[in-house]
Amino acid sequence: MSATDDLSGYLIAPDPSARRLTRAVRGVDHEGRESEIAVVEERPLTIFLNGQEIVTAMTIGDYPEYLALGFLRNQGMLQDGEAIKGVDYDDDLETVVVRTDGQTSYEEKLKKKTRTSGCAVGTVFGDMMEGLEGVRLPEVQVRTSDLYALAHRINQTPSLYLQAGAIHGTVLCKGAQPLVYMEDVGRHNAVDKIAGWMLSEGAEAADKMLYTTGRLTSEMVIKTAMMGIPVLASRSGFTAWGVEIAQQVGLTLIGRMRGKRFMCLSGEERLLRDADPAAVPEEARKSGRKGAQG
């Protein structure tokens, strides 16, 4: 399974040759041989909501506007229907400012919280869980033939993941078609960039699926649910709480998806098993990705 250049159907595909995303680093291997290795970049990006500094994220640096929008949306700091006046990225200052019409409810809350406890860092997690209350995802059938086709296609798509490693990818898909493939050093940045793209495009969520190379932790499951996407699949493992939340919101959750193998942790009744696993080839060892753990 080697990378092909067939990018048909993609709205956004990775661009592993982009100049700013990797740097040549000199290394010496176990036999003392010197070599130059293409290594992913990592840059700070400070996100502001109106006049409020929110967080500094470490990112490869592509799509800063989508990252900022998606981060604020997934943290519950931007609500549905909040009118976004502008998203301004400053390359030199390494900042993105998201501007809304008037103050957001989050800024109001932050002020109150800051007055009472002097700090707002701890609120983020509570806010995310709060945003999840009452969420029930639409019940959609998932064809295992689509799952296999997607995993195969995504593994063959040229990416920083295949070329340089030490990075995570998240792909927004519809049926057997990958649509938007984002990568980043943090697995959360990749999913936030997808959320930012969806918000900008007003994309429908109910007919989509999310595929990620990262683990299915509580935060990843919460983000997918907040985005309204009913299916989440990964080649990696999962945590107990991730599984519990998926069951609670009706998210179809599939982990350890490699070659013909997968494990369905939630939504088994929505799987349409229309593919014969015996006909699916084992994953070639080389698509086990380069130092991508972490």
Next chain:
Amino acid sequence: MSATDDLSGYLIAPDPSARRLTRAVRGVDHEGRESEIAVVEERPLTIFLNGQEIVTAMTIGDYPEYLALGFLRNQGMLQDGEAIKGVDYDDDLETVVVRTDGQTSYEEKLKKKTRTSGCAVGTVFGDMMEGLEGVRLPEVQVRTSDLYALAHRINQTPSLYLQAGAIHGTVLCKGAQPLVYMEDVGRHNAVDKIAGWMLSEGAEAADKMLYTTGRLTSEMVIKTAMMGIPVLASRSGFTAWGVEIAQQVGLTLIGRMRGKRFMCLSGEERLLRDADPAAVPEEARKSGRKGAQG
């Protein structure tokens, strides 16, 4: 390479059978077979510094006191020589309060920052880089025979990593001896728990090495340098900025260490190549760990 029960020389080793760390989760595989899988837990833990709420971390839940101490230390919120009066963990409230004699300089700074910008979230990263200024690690030789021996020994040690996956491990080592092996859902929690242990025990740093399963990003390199440990090795990849910071502070950095292979990115001149790579066996496929990516 299967797990052995030889824990000689370890001061703290993983306890994969501990009741609270994993939960049995029901899954259905690609062939429709049901099974019960041991899956790692993930719990929120809110860390306070005196009266100040600092952060809510997601953790497997062991060693909460070390996690809190190490987190505060690695973020530069607790300085060297700050007198720690107590570390109180409350299991029901899922909180740890670290108490110092009098207010810390961080609390002072936080108040000022909160007054001026209304929020302190964004300061954390800046503080970490600030703490690094002028840091120059001691120059120590690293034997490749020790590197190989450590990787082999750590791979054979029973762990949540081998048993359940979806988790990261960090091991404090001296020569060829692993001493303290911590695991957690977040790779940063594992290294923070090591930092907390070192702070509690007043452990020497200059003669130690850190081995991690996670990627060598800027934050991981900064934390190791802040802890005063001169060598960092990983089975995973690295980022350009991680390599740059390692060179800047004189940290010996080794990545992609699997079987006989490794790549030295910084401190090549301090490697003592006393092992013949040809004599080191390739890593058995099964020690490629269960869904640990992420």
